[in-house]
Amino acid sequence: MAGARSIELPAALADWLASHADALDTTQALASEVVPRLAEARLFAIGVPEALGGSGGDVRDAIEAIAAVAERSLTAAFVFWGHRTFIEYVLQSPNGALRERWLAPLLRGEIAGATGLSNAMKFLSGIESLQIAATQADDGWRLDGGLAWITNLRKEGFVAAAAVTSPAGGPPAVVAFRSDAAGVARSDDLDLLALRGSNTAAVKLHAVPVDEADVITHDALNWLPAVRPAFLGMQCGMSIGLARASLAAAHRLCTTTRSGLLDRVEALQGELADAVEQLQEGVADGRFKTAAAPMFRLRIALADIVQQAALLELQGSGGRAYLMNHDRNFARRWREAAFVPIVTPSLTQLQMALQKQAASAGAP
Template structure:
């Protein structure tokens, strides 16, 4: 496993740009924009002269390590990397040569509005955005219930239907005809800058089109998006296991009564971690999509189990306001409901 990353520099970014604001993110719906920008400015989004296998390993590590401290921030990181993945695969000159460098430098941050589309391709929903061809581009109308990692200067990826096929494009949040409505009524992840998006004849020029064959293109993107969700659970689980070990060392007489197979849980997480990085080494992820989906289901079931054990081991401190253990419990329930959800994965 190769990770093209200065881990010491990334740890410093976490210490300086993330740790001081974790409670603010969780309790005040604060969006960790400065953290994401710092990661980009340090060069950790760059793909220049790197093999895609090494890029995947690096980005899995970024998500995993961030999730150890704050899954909200790790999820916003996942959103940006999802936008990056789509842009990197596009053959559109503007997307590839002008927008992609801005996304990789962290100067521009990206979100993803693909939840509805992924549910469509899973046979669960219809596409909620409609595109009509017009001179120089398309007009798009419809709505998306939840799009994360958005701010006034961000871009995000969407898929819209036109007749019998679909297009994928990347659009800025500051565009005529687009209305954003903030959503902060979640039990966790309120700092993820999530919005409902309403499109009223939004004009999208041809140069913003990632692909006009989204049905084929999404098959190349989807495996990476799902693979990058697995380290969300690994990071949170690791933090909970560390908390269990610390609590056990302080309260041995009490905690020996809690019948948790801690070593088994640690081995399970390590096995999933190893498998995740092995998946990243494949040249084409499409050939192992089923395995990736099954591992995504595994982590979605294992993470809540581990954070619950953390609550038991930590005892009464876990039930206090500002408790890291309780925050991780709420974050774990988000992972269960993140598309593809456990219900979708089990079907």
């Protein structure tokens, strides 16, 4: 496979993100604008086959696109990840009717896509039970349960994925449900410390109808490991972009005021580049589909790089970083960096999964 290309954002989008990153982080005022602006820039088409309306490439290109957005706004990148991950589910679903119905509107940003499978990924690693149950009805299934935290639940309309227990003891399935379906209740936006413009909320389902056209897969246990590299890989794009932004700022600061930090900044930039290369190679050759542990370790390593990068930016700024009129981008990136370890699956959950795997491998 050819290497993933570098992604350069259209100037209009880059300028808008730079101008509104603080508002996206601290308010809900611009939450409705993120999906349309990303769609207008054709970012959702990156990594989608041209034959299906995309611009070609693969998941590696989508990772780089999310990273490019995260360099300017982690809120927008978080929305991008949720939407593009749902698109990936549609692409990897064996259900052609689902793809025919949703792919084009998703690419155009006419409806928001919400990944909803954080619970499923934790279930797959033995961390959490499924939170939604499906029961049989005459015309399909009915869904009951809820998810406590989903991003990109756009008030103007969304379609979300969820893993569900199947009726009659069948294997878990993954289904899509619409915001306008009977029985779907979206909460108010969660009162977040940051990333407040990401349309992040909880959702409850009561007897929500779904039929065969809504089923992403009937076999979640086999399908989820295949889609997990895209789910986590694109999530890592958020860490990559944020770390690049903090390290670039730290580098600028250290060349003028604190040159003693420069070696540490450049060494961390090298670590970041190595981690990105490992991630891209693993996503490209498919190794992460059968070996999740190396990808978990990369996600943990990238989160650690983000924390170190933010600290180096702080040290490069010194006391000026605490002045409100100095550089609001630093304060925003500091808050954004606090989110990286807890986005599901959190570092604690990944470490638990690695410990379970190690214990299982060592069992007689």
